[in-house]
Amino acid sequence: MNNAQISKAEIVSETYQTTGFPLLDDPKMRVRNVDVFYGEKQAIFDVNLDIGKNQVISMIGPSGCGKSTFLRCLNRMNDTIDICRVEGELLLESQNIYDKKIDVVELRARVGMVFQKPNPFPKSIYENVAYGARIHGLTDNKVQLDELVEKSLIRCGLWKEVKDRLEEPATGLSGGQQQRLCIARAIAVNPEVILMDEPCSALDPIATATVEELIHELSENFTICIVTHSMQQAARVSQRTAYFHLGKLIEVNDTSTVFTNPEHKLTEEYITGRIG
Numbered sequence: 001m002n003n004a005q006i007s008k009a010e011i012v013s014e015t016y017q018t019t020g021f022p023l024l025d026d027p028k029m030r031v032r033n034v035d036v037f038y039g040e041k042q043a044i045f046d047v048n049l050d051i052g053k054n055q056v057i058s059m060i061g062p063s064g065c066g067k068s069t070f071l072r073c074l075n076r077m078n079d080t081i082d083i084c085r086v087e088g089e090l091l092l093e094s095q096n097i098y099d100k101k102i103d104v105v106e107l108r109a110r111v112g113m114v115f116q117k118p119n120p121f122p123k124s125i126y127e128n129v130a131y132g133a134r135i136h137g138l139t140d141n142k143v144q145l146d147e148l149v150e151k152s153l154i155r156c157g158l159w160k161e162v163k164d165r166l167e168e169p170a171t172g173l174s175g176g177q178q179q180r181l182c183i184a185r186a187i188a189v190n191p192e193v194i195l196m197d198e199p200c201s202a203l204d205p206i207a208t209a210t211v212e213e214l215i216h217e218l219s220e221n222f223t224i225c226i227v228t229h230s231m232q233q234a235a236r237v238s239q240r241t242a243y244f245h246l247g248k249l250i251e252v253n254d255t256s257t258v259f260t261n262p263e264h265k266l267t268e269e270y271i272t273g274r275i276g
Helices: 004-019 066-073 104-110 124-137 141-156 175-187 205-218 231-237 255-262 263-272
Strands: 029-039 040-050 056-060 084-092 112-114 192-199 223-227 240-246 246-255
Touching: 029 263, 040 066, 040 246, 056 066, 056 231, 066 192, 104 124, 104 175, 104 240, 112 175, 124 141, 124 175, 141 175, 175 192, 175 205, 205 223, 205 231, 223 231, 231 255, 240 255, 240 263, 246 255, 246 263, 255 263
Parallel strands: 056 223, 056 240, 112 192, 192 223
Antiparallel strands: 029 040, 029 084, 240 246
16 A cells, blocks of 8 residues: 555544544535534534435435435525524535635535425426526527427436427426426536435325436436435435434445444434334
């Protein structure tokens, strides 16, 4: 082993001792010592987490444990809540996303979000997908915009279903179609990371299976962080899983390890149904 490798190994070992969790050599996002407060009430306690490139990481835990609050930290959605305060370091690549110089609009193009309930804009199917590209000036003309809309809908498996009614209201689609449209809208601006906050909780089993397959396909090109109340879904879609409890990150590891050989008693009690 050469000196550079020794130095890197020593750094990883030291950082592992600091965070207490397995680390990644070259993560897409690195979270260190993050605390979140709503006024005087603390909701997230000293979270340390690495989010891998082109991986799906699931965040699981009992209701009210802080999963969604933490997820919203990753693209500063909590900025929209006046009493919310985030402390610590959150890096996208090597850039601190809470730096005062950061353009939040640009950040949310790089780190897109899909919400629990489908929320298409009250516009046409076409305009829903084209909206972000227009705002960020990603295309130079109508031909390029048409191509972008088509490509995004194809990637979400929706093109064949809607190509003949692109000018119809998006609200006329089924729930599953609306959620896939929202995902198409998110990826149209070519984000680096996609955050999903329980994206299947309002969908039927067939639509859920379709979205899960889409998540698998998108992970080839995007980093995906998904909050889910379904441990079965976490096991199906993610490579890594993080377990939260009362605002604390209790355990994070390969998904198979978390579900078959958890290190922490609280994790074991949750996945076996003794707490939840």
